[in-house]
Amino acid sequence: MFGMGWWELSIVGLITILILGPKELPYAMKSLARFMRKARRLASEFQGHMDDIVKEAELGDIKQTVKSFQEKDIGGLLDNTLAPINEVKSEIQSSISEVKNDIDNIKENNSQTSKNKTSSTSSKNEDPDSSSQEKSI
Secondary structure (H helix, E strand, C coil), X not given: CCCCCHHHHHHHHHHHHHXXXXXXXHHHHHHHHHHHHHHHHHHHHHHHHHHHHHHHXXXXXXXXXXXXXXXXXXXXXXXXHHHHHHXXXXXXXXHHHHHHHHHHHHHHHHHHHHHHHHHHHHHHHHHHHHHHHHHHC
């Protein structure tokens, strides 16, 4: 109680008895008890009102949320929610198409390289034959 121990309370009690005297002490204690009851009653009443205010505020928030859902289009809310997902989807699709294009380019380059190698080896094979034909002519 107020950070006071038994020793401090006994000193306060002794001073109170000395100041008020034994005749006035019971009346002072009754007055103090009435004051404490009123203070507790006011505190509990204040707390009850604050709880009511909090409940009303929570109900107000819930009502506002329900009203906003009623006023707004649910499809629009879903579209707003799904918009980031659609953006990611489009980015993934564009990345996939870029990778496919790169793969096609690599295949084209490989096929051209293999054709060039094949044509160069076939031309080398034709050259000796053509030279031998020329010699025989």
